[in-house]
Amino acid sequence: MTKKKLVPYLLVSPYLIYFLVFIAFPVIFSIVLTFNSWNIISPMKYNGLNNYIRLFHDQFFLQSLVNTLIFLVIHIPLQIIVAMLLALALNQKVKFLGFFRAAFFLPVIVSGVVVTIIWQQLYGFDTGLFNRILTTIGLGRVGWLIDPAWAMPSIAIMATWKNVGLYVILFLVGLQTVPNHYYEAADLEGANKFQKFFKITLPMINPTIFMVVILSTIGGFSLFIEPYIMTGGGPLNSTLSAVLYIYKQGFFFYNMGYSATLGLFFALLILSVIMIQKKFIEKE
Amino acid sequence: MKKVLFYIFLSLAAVAFLYPFLWMIIASLSPENQIGNLTFIPTSLSFESYTEMLSKIxxxxxxxxxxxxxxxxxxxxxxxxxxxxxxxxxxxxxxxxxxxxxxxxxxxxxxxxxxxxxxxxxxxxxxxxxxxxxxxxxxxxxxxxxxxxxxxxxxxxxxxxxxxxxxxxxxxxxxxxxxxxxxxxxxxxxxxxxxxxxxxxxxxxxxxxxxxxxxxxxxxxxxxxxxxxxxxxxxxxxxxxxxxxxxxxxxxxxxxxxxxxxxxxxxxx
The missing domain is CATH 1.10.3720.10 (MetI-like)
Incomplete structure (x- = not known):
């Protein structure tokens, strides 16, 4: 009988060990780290609130926040609009639906490393595809990755291209849950296409939009490999992302204490931004 | 007519998602001096990039x-x-x-x-x-x-x-x-x-x-x-x-x- 009682604990014990070692301890230790300065090699040194004071005077930290904001402001609306357009198109009775869906989804499954290496070429100043198109139709070249004003928007556009396929699928699922008789009723009332979209479709797929906003926000704060490969955070730190800055402080300068402070701060920021978004969208 | 335009739009979108990958594969199979060409078919096939890669990393x-x-x-x-x-x-x-x-x-x-x-x-x-x-x-x-x-x-x-x-x-x-x-x-x-x-x-x-x-x-x-x-x-x-x-x-x-x-x-x- 006692053996039977122990079985559930035996089954969940791998998770408990994992949780204690890889989640609970790191979270507590990261808070300890924020009050210390440490380069891993020499002993840890208590330095009070210095890491926090430094954080609020650190222009690179501020820059990484602004960069993330720029990314999100471009990425989120662009992602929702493009995904919605493609999903609405696929929601008609489309031939070769499977092919189109698979094509839009392809970048989602491919490594961000591959996507970044390809887009680095597309964004090339002299021979990149985009500038070739621009010069062919008589416009000037754009410094996609070398102009500080363009670098982050360029990365946001690429990220949209990479992720949008997933949201096309999610929107498509959402669109198919809207009961047909809503549209039929609207037809009887003489509603036009736009009225139907804004009065019926949009409110019905609101939960999906919320999911897209949240996932994109997390994505923006997790941006790393794209600037790491494309720009190294430049030009003029215009693509220094949150995670790239944590990485640089931790593994270039070995400031474990300060790096952990950045990590803690960004984690709290992500959670609060998501809470605010949730409140805001629930109200709508 | 509307149908045709609709499929043209969808096809262009599909090309936008597929072509970059296609270009990558073609360019990796082209001789180094022809990579700049943005074509659909490599003019001459070369495995040079792959053999080079194997020897380098x-x-x-x-x-x-x-x-x-x-x-x-x-x-x-x-x-x-x-x-x-x-x-x-x-x-x-x-x-x-x-x-x-x-x-x-x-x-x-x-x-x-x-x-x-x-x-x-x-x-x-x-x-x-x-x-x-x-x-x-x-x-x-x-x-x-x-x-x-x-x-x-x-x-x-x-x-x-x-x-x-x-x-x-x-x-x-x-x-x-x-x-x-x-x-x-x-x-x-x-x-x-x-x-x-x-x-x-x-x-x-x-x-x-x-x-x-x-x-x-x-x-x-x-x-x-x-x-x-x-x-x-x-x-x-x-x-x-x-x-x-x-x-x-x-x-x-x-x-x-x-x-x-x-x-x-x-x-x-």
């Missing part, structure tokens, strides 16, 4: 490392995930709700907070530059546990009761009775886990410095940003093609599963 070893690591992680997540998922779905015990709550909590915890302390843990375990560092922290996955829990809840109690009468223990019930009845869940969780592991690059960059233990995306990344590749775009694109190929091939065969898996979880990257 231990890419075969990286291919093995990535496969080995991703397989170990996928196996671990399936085994441990179904154990915990089963306990939460089918057994009564004190603290069950607390554990469920903890799992949900860890799911929402941003990784930025644990990144540095987890690295320090690897240093203290002396796992830096070992497979342990790449595999062990990923053996457990909260999302997988939740998905197993949900799926096991839908299975009929009869099959579990019947197995108990036959004298099966809980482990036998999980792996011999529930698993054969949970193929969709196993496939879904397997695909997401393998893909996430295959594409992971930040963690390997942190815990692996020995070139022979590097994963494929890590090696390709360091090659792409390092000086060695600067002049040879072809080699860079050949390496990227090799990195994309296994997942794309799997995608061609199991396309439906991939899309369903990702859509059912809403996760990305």
């Amino acid at each position: 231990p890419i075969a070893r990286a291919l093995f490392n990535s496969t080995f690591v991703a397989l170990c992680i996928t196996f671990g997540v399936l085994v441990f995930g179904s154990m915990v998922g089963y306990a939460l779905a089918r057994l009564e015990f004190k603290g069950r709700n607390l554990i469920f709550f903890i799992i949900i909590f860890t799911m929402t915890l941003p990784f930025q907070i644990t990144l540095i302390p987890q690295y320090i843990l690897m240093v203290k375990f002396q796992w830096v530059d070992t497979y342990w560092a790449l595999i062990v922290p990923y053996l457990m996955n909260s999302l997988a546990i939740i998905m197993f829990r949900q799926y096991f809840k839908t299975l009929p109690q009869d099959i579990i009761d019947a197995a108990r009468i036959d004298g099966c223990g809980d482990f036998e019930i999980i792996f011999r009775i529930l698993w054969p009845n949970s193929i969709p869940a196993l496939v879904t969780i397997g695909i997401i886990t393998f893909m996430a592991s295959w594409n992971e690059v930040l963690w390997p960059l942190i815990v692996i410095r020995n070139e022979h233990l590097m994963t494929l995306p890590q090696l390709v990344t360091l090659f792409a940003v390092g000086g060695a590749a600067e002049t040879q775009l072809g080699v860079k694109l050949a390496a990227a093609t090799l990195l994309a190929l296994p997942i794309v091939l799997a995608y061609l065969f199991f396309q439906k599963y991939f899309i369903q898996s990702m859509a059912s979880t809403g996760i990305k990257e």
